[in-house]
Amino acid sequence: PQLALAGCSLNSCSRAPMLAGSPRPFPSQRYLPHSLPSPPPPSVPPPVSASRRDFLQTASALAAAGFLPRSLPALPSISSVVSPEFRARPCVVASANGLRGVKVAYDRITAGEDPLDAIIAGVNIQELDPEDQSVGLGGLPNAEGVVTLDASCMHGPTRRAGAVACIEDIATPSLVAKAVMDYTDHVLLVGPQARRFAIEMGFTPQNLLTEKSRQDWLRWRARLNPNDMYLDYDGNVKIKFHTGTINMNAVTSSGDIASVTTTSGMAWKVPGRVGDSPIIGAGQYCDNTVGAAGSTGRGEANIKACGAFLAVEFMRQGLGPEEALLRVMQRVIAMTEDRLLGPNGRPRFDLQFYALTKDGRFAGATAYEGASFAVCDEQGPRLVKCAYLFKESERPK
Ligand code: ASP
Secondary structure (H helix, E strand, O other): OOOOEOOEOHHHHOOOOOOOOOOOOOOOOOOOOOOOOOOOOOOOOOOHHHHHHHHHHHHHHHHHOOOOOOOOOOOOOHHHHOOOOOOOOOEEEEEHHHHHHHHHHHHHHHOOOOHHHHHHHHHHHHHOOOOOOOOOOOOOOOOOOOOOEEEEEEEOOOOEEEEEEEEOOOOOHHHHHHHHHHHOOOOEEEHHHHHHHHHHOOOOOOOOOOHHHHHHHHHHHHOOOOOOOOOOOOOOOOOOOOOOEEEEEEEOOOOOEEEEEEEOOOOOOOOOOOOOOOOEOOOEEEEOOOEEEEEEEOHHHHHOOOHHHHHHHHHHOOOOHHHHHHHHHHHHHHOOOHHHEOOOOOEOOOEEEEEEEOOOOEEEEEEEOOOEEEEEEOOEEEEEEOEEEEOHHHOOO
């Protein structure tokens, strides 16, 4: 049966007419499946200290059976210091475009809401904002003028993940990623089948290409090649390769963690291209015993370093979030092909990382000086400078 959303049936909302130039109000309905049953309750693991004890017992049992080196040291983890009275500092960190969203998410987690629901509500603001050309509705399209979206999420307390890649016509891929997590036995759905799944789950398809993004795409195409069939009628307009994404991570007062990343990916991309955002361990990663991390920027560079996973692993080994992220940046550069490095070995691209720990410490880091990230804790929402490896003057020309 067709699942109708409040005030808007599937048929009446599908393929909304092209938007006129002026901004229109945010869509009034929530892009949520309304008529679905609650997902089956996920199994919540026992308190951290118990699972750690289990881990150590399992490790020593395996060692005794000869499967592991006897001397294998226990994995360090922030949770090893966690007592039942443990209270984290509730905190939300995001890319700078999440400044509005971190406040929404923080208010929700401090009111007791689940951290993943809270941060998805935070990123929905950008996804549904037609003026934000980096995610969801209004995102810049691929080389053929089609908006395709990627998103992934992780829920620390239940150790679950969900993702969608290259999905069309659904403005809130973060919620579809969560639906994959909540209602299927899978982690990642892609392309037309991801779209079909979303519609089956009650999401409303709509045209995501706003008039502004369509005009930008036409300009980009016209100026691609001076000798092609499209005349470069507005040579003064700068159309470059745009990137943009929103990553958000939260930790609650009881130390429960979640992460989400959502994007329209690289503008003008080759159709079918998928970036780092929907790749668990690259675009975002979360381990409820340690912390969470995520990224925005050149996904191709991040995927090869498994950046979000690596950041969490560095924090597990005891590094603070800032040092962990800077080391991830170094690893990214070490994994970068020569054509993307200047003669000084510095990268020709931008990539940012964000992280928080189970006990509420946080950081953002990037290759070059000047970037900021958004944070909200008991001091309220604000932008904070990212740590960096290089001065802007070192960027290859
Ligand atoms: N990381 C995104 C991607 O590669 C793009 C971006 O953040 O700008 O798809």
